[in-house]
Amino acid sequence: MKSCVVFRPNPPKLFMLNLNAWLIFELCDGGTSYEIEQRYRQKVEGQMSESEARRHLVIGLKNLHERGLIEFEEGLNE
Template identity: 35%
Template sequence: MPELGACLAYTPARPKLHQLNATAWLILELAEDQEMETLAAAFAARTAPQLSTAAARQTLEAGLADLLASGLVQRRDDADTLKEISA
């Protein structure tokens, strides 16, 4: 719902509707089939100059941990790659 500045995501495996903040929404958009280092570089580029590289990495790791815990993304079998499982 971009016109409202909100992102809603649904997890069918554990039925729940999630309202994402702008940071989680950005991470979700960038994460699809990305290795962690590629995702970190893309996130840092999108959040500069508001966040330093270190702050961007911390923000990304915290947001990604929340998205993984909610089931909105998961790690792929090739370990360091992520995939979106619901949106």
């Protein structure tokens, strides 16, 4: 499976997430931004540099938040 469909109930809308967005979405389970970042780094270790991983994570979190799929603390900055 290469993508994930997520339903936002209010207002109703379906979103197709790519693998990276899906991973970030799964990691958003109530942990702090620091915990999410640490788990994300562990998952992508060896596939990208730490700075690149951080950039992908920040962009992914912002995109998910803008679509109303997650709520997060404003702890991560590019």
